[in-house]
Amino acid sequence: MSTPALLALAEELVAFGRKNGASQAEVLVRQGTEFSVDVREGEIEKLTEADSNGLTLRVFVDGKMARASSSDLSGETLHRLMANAIDRARLSSADPLAGLPEKNPLAIDVAALKIYDPALLDMPPEKKIAAARETEAICLADKRIKKSFGAGYRTNVGATLLANSNGFSGSYTRTSCSCYVYLQAGEGSNLFDEGWGDESPFLGRLETPEEIARKALHRVTRLIGGRKVETQNVPVVLEPPMTGSLLSFLFNCVNGNSIYLKQSFLAGKVGEQVGNELVTIIDDGTLPEGIGTKPFDAEGVPTQKTVVMEKGILRSYLMDTYAARKLGMKSTGNASGANNLYLAAGTSTPDEIIKSVSKGLLLTGTIGFGLVPTTGDISRGAFGLWIENGEIAFPVSEITISGNLGQILRGIQMVGNDLKFKDSITGPTMKIAEMTVGGK
Amino acid sequence: MIDINRRAFLRRGGIGLAATLTSGLWFDLLARGAVPPPSATLFEERFGVTREQMRAILASALSKGGDFSELYFEYKIRNSVRMEEDIIKDSSENITLGVGIRVLKGAQTGYGYTDDITFEKMKRTALTAAAIAAGTSRLSVADLTQKVSPLQVYDLQTPMKDVLLKAKVEMVKLAYTAAQSHDKRITKVQAGLMDEIQYVTIANSEGLIISDARPQVVLFVSSTAEENGVRNTGFKAAGGRTGQDFFLKTETPASIGNAASADAITLLSAIDPPAGEQPVVLGSLQSGVMIHEAVGHPLEADGNRKKTSIMWDKLGQQVANPIVTIYDDPTIPHHSGSMNVDDEGTIPTKTMLIEKGKLVGFLQDRLSAKLMNMDPNGHGRRASYRDVPIPRMANTVLGTGDAAVEDIIKSVKKGFFAETYQGGQVSDSGKFTFSVNMGYLIEDGKLTRPVKNATLIGTNVQILNEVEMIANDTRYFLGTCGKEGQSASVTAGTPTLKLRQMTVGGRS
Numbered sequence: 001m002s003t004p005a006l007l008a009l010a011e012e013l014v015a016f017g018r019k020n021g022a023s024q025a026e027v028l029v030r031q032g033t034e035f036s037v038d039v040r041e042g043e044i045e046k047l048t049e050a051d052s053n054g055l056t057l058r059v060f061v062d063g064k065m066a067r068a069s070s071s072d073l074s075g076e077t078l079h080r081l082m083a084n085a086i087d088r089a090r091l092s093s094a095d096p097l098a099g100l101p102e103k104n105p106l107a108i109d110v111a112a113l114k115i116y117d118p119a120l121l122d123m124p125p126e127k128k129i130a131a132a133r134e135t136e137a138i139c140l141a142d143k144r145i146k147k148s149f150g151a152g153y154r155t156n157v158g159a160t161l162l163a164n165s166n167g168f169s170g171s172y173t174r175t176s177c178s179c180y181v182y183l184q185a186g187e188g189s190n191l192f193d194e195g196w197g198d199e200s201p202f203l204g205r206l207e208t209p210e211e212i213a214r215k216a217l218h219r220v221t222r223l224i225g226g227r228k229v230e231t232q233n234v235p236v237v238l239e240p241p242m243t244g245s246l247l248s249f250l251f252n253c254v255n256g257n258s259i260y261l262k263q264s265f266l267a268g269k270v271g272e273q274v275g276n277e278l279v280t281i282i283d284d285g286t287l288p289e290g291i292g293t294k295p296f297d298a299e300g301v302p303t304q305k306t307v308v309m310e311k312g313i314l315r316s317y318l319m320d321t322y323a324a325r326k327l328g329m330k331s332t333g334n335a336s337g338a339n340n341l342y343l344a345a346g347t348s349t350p351d352e353i354i355k356s357v358s359k360g361l362l363l364t365g366t367i368g369f370g371l372v373p374t375t376g377d378i379s380r381g382a383f384g385l386w387i388e389n390g391e392i393a394f395p396v397s398e399i400t401i402s403g404n405l406g407q408i409l410r411g412i413q414m415v416g417n418d419l420k421f422k423d424s425i426t427g428p429t430m431k432i433a434e435m436t437v438g439g440k
Numbered sequence: 441m442i443d444i445n446r447r448a449f450l451r452r453g454g455i456g457l458a459a460t461l462t463s464g465l466w467f468d469l470l471a472r473g474a475v476p477p478p479s480a481t482l483f484e485e486r487f488g489v490t491r492e493q494m495r496a497i498l499a500s501a502l503s504k505g506g507d508f509s510e511l512y513f514e515y516k517i518r519n520s521v522r523m524e525e526d527i528i529k530d531s532s533e534n535i536t537l538g539v540g541i542r543v544l545k546g547a548q549t550g551y552g553y554t555d556d557i558t559f560e561k562m563k564r565t566a567l568t569a570a571a572i573a574a575g576t577s578r579l580s581v582a583d584l585t586q587k588v589s590p591l592q593v594y595d596l597q598t599p600m601k602d603v604l605l606k607a608k609v610e611m612v613k614l615a616y617t618a619a620q621s622h623d624k625r626i627t628k629v630q631a632g633l634m635d636e637i638q639y640v641t642i643a644n645s646e647g648l649i650i651s652d653a654r655p656q657v658v659l660f661v662s663s664t665a666e667e668n669g670v671r672n673t674g675f676k677a678a679g680g681r682t683g684q685d686f687f688l689k690t691e692t693p694a695s696i697g698n699a700a701s702a703d704a705i706t707l708l709s710a711i712d713p714p715a716g717e718q719p720v721v722l723g724s725l726q727s728g729v730m731i732h733e734a735v736g737h738p739l740e741a742d743g744n745r746k747k748t749s750i751m752w753d754k755l756g757q758q759v760a761n762p763i764v765t766i767y768d769d770p771t772i773p774h775h776s777g778s779m780n781v782d783d784e785g786t787i788p789t790k791t792m793l794i795e796k797g798k799l800v801g802f803l804q805d806r807l808s809a810k811l812m813n814m815d816p817n818g819h820g821r822r823a824s825y826r827d828v829p830i831p832r833m834a835n836t837v838l839g840t841g842d843a844a845v846e847d848i849i850k851s852v853k854k855g856f857f858a859e860t861y862q863g864g865q866v867s868d869s870g871k872f873t874f875s876v877n878m879g880y881l882i883e884d885g886k887l888t889r890p891v892k893n894a895t896l897i898g899t900n901v902q903i904l905n906e907v908e909m910i911a912n913d914t915r916y917f918l919g920t921c922g923k924e925g926q927s928a929s930v931t932a933g934t935p936t937l938k939l940r941q942m943t944v945g946g947r948s
Binding site: 043147398399438 | 529556569609747893943945
């Protein structure tokens with residue numbers, strides 16, 4: 001179905017809901033075209049091509065909500081789902097704060113967001129396969145590489161369409177291409193996996209096979225020979241992907257839903273100094289070419305640039321309409337989650353940061369789930385490089401790192417100048433005063 | 441950064457999985473309490489896809505010279521109810537309908553899928569998948585013969601699909617109220633019920649056609665306790681491929697709510713774990729996650745066929761202490777990972793992985809089994825019709841030993857006892873972690889202070905040799921397993937066991 005036809009379908013379903021007893025209705029449709037190739041040891045392992053649809057709807061009947069979703073867009077199914085949802089809504093409890101966002105004029109210039117690359121539509125599959133093969137071949141030429149888990153290339157074209165009974169009707173299309181390789185190195189049973197991948201809305205912005213291969217090789221070979229260290233408290237330097245991982249956890253702690261449910265250590269702390277002055281954290285759904293850029297969120301609220309923390313002072317949570325009403329605030333356009341969430345760049349070079357550490361850990365990878373938003377506690381498996389006297393000394397593995405996000409935010413000592421928007425949640429290199437490394 | 445190579449086990453629950461069935465006309469086909477009629481190919485009756493059409497699509501898929509083609513039809517209805525802040529916040533009904541078309545050519549896979557199951561669209565999708573091969577048709581498609589699984593591993597006596605939404609709302613309220621009234625320090629509760637029924641039909645170019653109708657239900661509660669500015673969250677989920685009776689007889693909504701709140705209250709006085717290497721006792725409640733990560737994932741056939749798993753060259757070797765026996769059994773009645781038939785039409789069998797310390801088998805799907813010249817054992821699973829089947833666990837179990845739980849704890853002078861988990865994660869290289877939500881210190885052979893948020897880390901080769909004592913109090917942990925972006929419902933079971941030494945991540 002064409003984009004206008006899908007939008008018409010969404011509008012029709014909203015009208016059907018209103019006519020059949022919904023005080024408010026909202027229909028969101030996603031349509032995507034996917035290409036993906038995985039190669040391993042030079043051969044194509046899997047080739048997938050598909051297009052798909054998905055529809056979600058919400059209805060409110062006198063403040064009572066119900067939801068539904070379907071991959072089947074036949075009129076019969078959708079009308080049945082809408083009617084069922086209206087029936088079910090009556091069994092929910094009335095909640096005066098539940099409902100659609102207020103009518104909000106959408107004044108965003110979608111073209112200025114730069115999330116659509118027509119060149120991607122014309123790229124022949126052979127070129128995508130060749131890029132994946134080339135990325136892997138460069139890596140396999142390196143004798144230190146024991147095995148390849150494979151390399152891959154993916155493209156996606158995705159349309160998002162939203163209509164609601166407050167008169168909102170809008171759509172946008174984004175493109176995405178990505179390339180990755182994942183490798184194994186090491187000896188005997190002391191093996192390490194690492195890799196690298198890159199994603200962009202624009203073909204021309206994607207890292208070349210050479211760049212991706214070089215980074216993947218660097219990331220895996222530097223771990224060879226990793227060993228445990230003694231249990232101790234030391235400064236920890238996070239590489240940019242690790243800063244991003246810490247910010248993903250921070251998102252859970254500033255997400256409006258965690259706040260009104262009091263499942264975050266940051267609940268009730270807006271206006272307070274929760275980090276030191278090096279800490280400025282921003283979510284920007286309008287960032288041109290951003291991986292998380294979109295003109296409006298999953299409720300049709302325009303995205304914006306939200307300062308979450310400014311020089312350590314908590315300024316705002318990231319909220320959808322309901323959480324914002326619960327907290328007496330305004331939606332920040334985060335009904336789809338974090339948009340582009342990042343730690344603002346500092347002034348130090350990554351080299352200066354490593355040089356400042358007399359003994360500590362350069363964290364390059366984590367494994368496991370030990371993240372508790374209620375307390376801010378962090379406990380994870382870790383990999384990295386040991387730093388001694390400002391120099392990389394040797395690789396470490398099978399250790400754990402533990403700390404607390406509240407203490408970390410107050411104890412950030414240096415922030416790097418190497419911020420790049422390669423992920424929707426990201427940040428530069430940074431140095432944390434102290435975490436516990438668990439080892440021998 | 442695209443993280444493709446981690447395999448993870450997360451405890452079941454959360455809003456994304458929450459859910460309830462309302463009646464759809466589709467359910468009219470299945471009488472109350474009845475086993476689905478084995479001869480019915482549901483997609484023929486409900487969606488009008490005839491066997492002739494299936495054969496024609498399978499033939500299109502082979503038209504470029506593939507060795508094998510397959511259709512995977514899926515129709516799934518998942519419903520949920522969610523309660524928080526003392527009110528039913530919402531309910532949802534989610535429909536998944538589509539077909540995945542797979543073509544194999546040697547070790548290569550061509551895949552296409554569509555949610556539009558008209559003949560024309562399926563045929564186009566088949567031609568896309570066919571392009572993995574670049575020649576002309578060599579094989580014809582056999583006549584489709586209905587096969588019926590001899591297994592019936594689901595509890596269909598009181599199916600959730602027949603339970604009215606009102607009754608489901610009551611179950612959620614009971615769990616919520618029990619959690620809230622457990623202790624006055626409980627400040628917030630969330631409770632949810634998710635149930636689904638998934639209909640699948642698999643047809644392939646070798647002439648197989650087989651169907652399954654799989655129920656699944658989970659009730660979960662998350663409780664937050666607060667005292668003197670300290671806040672902690674406890675969690676409990678229960679369910680399986682079962683029905684309403686489970687919540688009357690096995691785990692009542694109230695027991696689930698109480699368990700979540702009890703954890704939250706205990707955690708209020710919990711301390712940070714002591715960091716470093718120490719003896720570790722894994723309690724039976726949820727420690728199956730260790731078996732899942734340390735043994736299950738590394739023994740999935742794909743990683744061994746590709747020689748990326750640390751175990752690929754160890755078949756027939758002694759890899760663990762002889763007291764260790766580990767198997768995966770998709771035929772355990774009513775468990776969350778159980779299946780009458782896997783997602784490629786193979787009838788699953790209990791599969792020995794490690795027998796008395798010796799590595800004896802892998803978890804196989806069709807492709808790996810063929811390339812490794814072994815038999816498939818019914819572990820080919822997929823998250824949805826959008827995904828290719830890959831070798832997965834179902835219900836992974838460590839066999840019982842003869843030690844008494846008290847003796848195991850008594851044998852530890854100073855160590856750590858792990859009780860509840862957030863989950864675990866493993867890399868292909870065999871390095872894994874478990875994230876312990878709550879445990880206890882062991883001091884002079886006794887459990888003493890509660891401990892929160894500890895990480896255990898190790899490598900599978902090492903941990904298998906650290907198992908020193910095993911009890912016989914097996915319990916199963918309900919979880920969702922993630923691999924290559926695909927999720928699967930699983931359980932993992934273990935008795936209480938002792939590890940001589942493991943690294944515990946904590947604070948010092």
